[in-house]
Amino acid sequence: MTDLQDTRLMNTYPPQPVTFVRGVGSVLWDDAGRQYLDFLSGLAVTSLGHAHPAVAEAVCVQAKTLLHVSNLFGTEPQRQVAATLDRLIGAGSGRVFFCNSGAEANEAAIKLARKWAGPGRHVVVSAYGSFHGRTLATLHATGQPAKHEPFQPLPEGFRHVAWRDIDQLAGCIDPTVAAVLLEPVQGEGGVNPAGAEYFQSVRALCDERGVLMIVDEVQTGLGRTGAWFGFQHYGVLPDVVTVAKALGNGMPIGACWARDDVAAAFVPGDHATTFGGQPLATAAARAVLATMEAEDVPARARNAGAYLAAGLEKLPEVKAVRGLGLLIAVELDEGKDAGRVAAAALDAGLVVNAVTPTALRLAPSLLVTEAEMDDAVGILERVLGALGAS
Ligand SMILES: Cc1ncc(COP(=O)(O)O)c(C=O)c1O
Numbered sequence: 587m588t589d590l591q592d593t594r595l596m597n598t599y600p601p602q603p604v605t606f607v608r609g610v611g612s613v614l615w616d617d618a619g620r621q622y623l624d625f626l627s628g629l630a631v632t633s634l635g636h637a638h639p640a641v642a643e644a645v646c647v648q649a650k651t652l653l654h655v656s657n658l659f660g661t662e663p664q665r666q667v668a669a670t671l672d673r674l675i676g677a678g679s680g681r682v683f684f685c686n687s688g689a690e691a692n693e694a695a696i697k698l699a700r701k702w703a704g705p706g707r708h709v710v711v712s713a714y715g716s717f718h719g720r721t722l723a724t725l726h727a728t729g730q731p732a733k734h735e736p737f738q739p740l741p742e743g744f745r746h747v748a749w750r751d752i753d754q755l756a757g758c759i760d761p762t763v764a765a766v767l768l769e770p771v772q773g774e775g776g777v778n779p780a781g782a783e784y785f786q787s788v789r790a791l792c793d794e795r796g797v798l799m800i801v802d803e804v805q806t807g808l809g810r811t812g813a814w815f816g817f818q819h820y821g822v823l824p825d826v827v828t829v830a831k832a833l834g835n836g837m838p839i840g841a842c843w844a845r846d847d848v849a850a851a852f853v854p855g856d857h858a859t860t861f862g863g864q865p866l867a868t869a870a871a872r873a874v875l876a877t878m879e880a881e882d883v884p885a886r887a888r889n890a891g892a893y894l895a896a897g898l899e900k901l902p903e904v905k906a907v908r909g910l911g912l913l914i915a916v917e918l919d920e921g922k923d924a925g926r927v928a929a930a931a932l933d934a935g936l937v938v939n940a941v942t943p944t945a946l947r948l949a950p951s952l953l954v955t956e957a958e959m960d961d962a963v964g965i966l967e968r969v970l971g972a973l974g975a976s
Pocket of ligand 1: 692773
């Protein structure tokens, strides 16, 4: 344990086993000078790796140029990032609201859906096993009842259906429903892809019933799954898309995109945030998106994801490997405790996490090299072997 345990931090996270002080690419160093391979990327955030020179330079230049003026005035990076996101989402006719996190992006989407649908149609339907954030509304949208209990009563207007069950969803959409909110791959729920058939059926159902299809791309967006956005694997275009995590490569930023006519439901005074879209965060995001396009990160994630999954599948203690691109879960053999394996991997110099009690999550930088993937698979092989033998 480190000195951090003696700080005045609230007790919202488990004890922090390591204090990191520096990172470059896929490599992190702790306060004792030990080196680690980062295959978690701050929970799918540092998709371009640590201290990416283009992002670091953009942040430094912007910090010396203009830090903040509020949303009462225009700033250039904000407009440029909105235009790029709109182009990458593939509609070319949407609008973006900037905020500071994934939960805030989903809050914006929920408020927008309510405003768009009008009085009496305010319910948002999401799936069991989902994760959409920790604010009161996004916590209720999150389909994990155990997380709700200590905070009841939560804001009214949320319903949950079984994941990938189109009949249950159809039965749940009554005239009070404004929107359906889904992840293309349930990330925190265990890295479970929705699949093209389900997403296409959801799109058709939303069209038929006149409700919005909101896709939460907070964890999956911006190349992680091998496409710019997870929904693009499934051949659908949502009405609203939320992003965060990788957009700033570590600078806090979130965004809610909506089709033009849906976005038009918001008028001045409906929604706002002091920091959302401010120049430092959007200058970082502008550099992130430019670098991602130059590197063609979706193709890199597809290729690297296939390479990494093939290496992981060969490990004797691995039951199954699932996911899309470089968002991967490794389901361990019966009797293996993923938390124990993740802790042992950290001791051995590899950062991953236990996404379920029996599965590890791997989300390395999208610029990860084959040599780094070989090293990571080698560390896991040794760790699994040692734990199996103990
Ligand atoms: C799919 C999804 N939505 C929303 C969130 C919440 O994002 P944040 O922690 O930035 O509020 C997360 C975070 O893990 C997520 O994975």
